[in-house]
Amino acid sequence: MTERKPPGVSFESWxxxxxxxATERGDFDDLPGAGKPIPDLDKPYDENWWVKKKLREENVSLLPPTLALRKEAEDALAAAREATTEVRARRIVEDINEKIRDALGRPLPGPPLNLMPYDVDRVIDEWRERHPD
Known part of the structure; x- marks a missing residue:
């Protein structure tokens, strides 16, 4: 049980x-993060910081599925443009196109998708311009 503050002793000194x-007993030795800066200490206080951290750790999105797919498609196109090989760039575009086609076949909840599969050959032509031999 935790020791109670004795009467007549100021809270601070107690x-x-x-x-x-506790320091003398070594209770604070080998704590995780010892000697490291406290993360996000310089950021403004956010009462939902722990919720946002948990969502990031679990890779959960609060976006409606259509907006999440738009974001994923945008990220995939950027990744394809920066891919190290043509084969990798083509694979990235083909993978996101498959997801877009699936979404078009069974409409997702949320705002309209407003997205069509990318023209793989056009993306690859752009990739070749960015990555000359």
Missing amino acids: VDRQIRE
């Missing part, structure tokens, strides 16, 4: 004594 004794 807390300081608890911390000093």
Whole structure:
């Protein structure tokens, strides 16, 4: 059980004594993150920080499926343009096109998708212009 603050002792000195004794016992040794800066300490306070962190860790999106697919398509096109090989660029575009076709075949909830499969040959032509031999 946690020790209670004795009557007549100021709260500050009681807390300081608890911390000093715990330090002397080594209770704070080998804590995770010891000696490292506190993450996001310089950012403004956000009361939902822990929710956002958990969503990032679990790779969960709060976007409606159509908007999430638009974002994924945008990211895929950028990745294809920066791919190291033509084969990799083609694979990225073909993979996202498959997802777009699936979404067009069974409409997703949310705002309209407003997205059509990319022209793979046009994307590859752009890739070749960016990556001359």
